[in-house]
Amino acid sequence: MAEVVAQTDRRTEGIVIKDDWPGYSLDLFNYPAHYCGDLDCVIIPHGVIMDRTERLARNIMDDLGDHDIVVLCVLKGGYQFCADLVERIKALSRNSSHTIPMRVHFIRLRSYLNDQSTKDLHILGAEDLSFLAGKNVLIVEGIVGTGKTMETLLKHVQAFRPKMIKVAGLLVKRVQHSLACVPDYVGFEIPDRFVVGYALDYNEYFRDLNHICVISESGKKKYKV
Ligand SMILES: O=P(O)(O)OC[C@H]1O[C@H](OP(=O)(O)OP(=O)(O)O)[C@H](O)[C@@H]1O
Numbered sequence: 237m238a239e240v241v242a243q244t245d246r247r248t249e250g251i252v253i254k255d256d257w258p259g260y261s262l263d264l265f266n267y268p269a270h271y272c273g274d275l276d277c278v279i280i281p282h283g284v285i286m287d288r289t290e291r292l293a294r295n296i297m298d299d300l301g302d303h304d305i306v307v308l309c310v311l312k313g314g315y316q317f318c319a320d321l322v323e324r325i326k327a328l329s330r331n332s333s334h335t336i337p338m339r340v341h342f343i344r345l346r347s348y349l350n351d352q353s354t355k356d357l358h359i360l361g362a363e364d365l366s367f368l369a370g371k372n373v374l375i376v377e378g379i380v381g382t383g384k385t386m387e388t389l390l391k392h393v394q395a396f397r398p399k400m401i402k403v404a405g406l407l408v409k410r411v412q413h414s415l416a417c418v419p420d421y422v423g424f425e426i427p428d429r430f431v432v433g434y435a436l437d438y439n440e441y442f443r444d445l446n447h448i449c450v451i452s453e454s455g456k457k458k459y460k461v
C-alpha cells in the first residue's frame with residue numbers, strides 16, 4: 237500500500253510563477269481607472285492572494301499553535317499581507333482547540349527609489365525592541381527581492397535575543413545574486429519583474445491596487461522621481 241507522507245517541512249518556495257507566465261489581461265479584472273496604462277498585467281489576482289494566505293495561516297498555526305507570538309509587520313509593503321494573515325490566524329485560533337496568543341508590532345525599513353534597491357537602507361524610527369527578548373517572533377514581509385532588507389532586519393531583531401524568529405513573506409523574487417534570506421513561509425515565488433499592488437509600491441503609488449500587477453514601462457516613466 238502506498239504510504240502517505242505528510243509534508244512537515246514548511247520551508248518551500250510557495251506557488252512558483254514561471255518566467256514565461258504572461259499574467260492575466262487587465263481587461264479581465266477591475267482596477268482603479270487612475271492606473272490605466274500604468275500596468276502590464278495582473279500577475280496574482282487578489283482572490284488568489286487571499287486563498288494562499290489562508291493556507292499559510294494554517295501552516296503557521298500547525299507549527300506555532302499554542303506558542304505566544306509577536307508579529308512584526310514590515311512597513312510599508314507588508315501591511316496588507318500582515319493584516320490579512322493575522323485575520324486568518326485569528327479565525328483559526330477562535331475555531332480550534334489550538335490558539336496563538338498574538339501581539340502585533342510594526343517596523344519600517346526603506347531602500348527603494350524607483351524600481352531599484354539603493355545603498356540607502358534605513359530602519360525608520362528605529363525603536364527599542366528589547367521586549368522581544370525571549371519571545372517567538374514572526375516577521376511578516378510583503379516581498380523579498382535582493383534580500384538586503386530582510387538581512388538587515390534579521391540582524392537588527394537578533395540583537396534583541398528573541399527565543400525564535402520565523403519569517404513569512406508573501407512574495408520571493410527570483411533575483412540573481414540575491415542574499416540567501418528565504419522565508420520560512422512563502423506565498424509565491426515570482427519572476428524578477430517589478431510588481432506593485434496589495435501594498436507594494438513604486439515611489440508610493442499603487443498601494444491602493446488590490447491585485448499584484450507588473451508595472452509597465454510607461455507607468456515607471458510617469459511616476460519616476
Ligand atoms: O529584498 P529587497 O531587495 O531589500 O526588497 C524588499 C523590500 O523592498 C520594499 O521596501 P521599500 O524599500 O520599497 O519600502 P516600503 O516597504 O516602504 O515600500 C519591500 O516592501 C521590502 O521591504
Ligand code: HPA
Pocket residue numbers: 313348379380381382409429430431432436437438
Ligand atoms: O517588485 C517590487 N515591487 C515593490 N517593492 C519591491 N521591493 C523589491 N522588489 C519590489
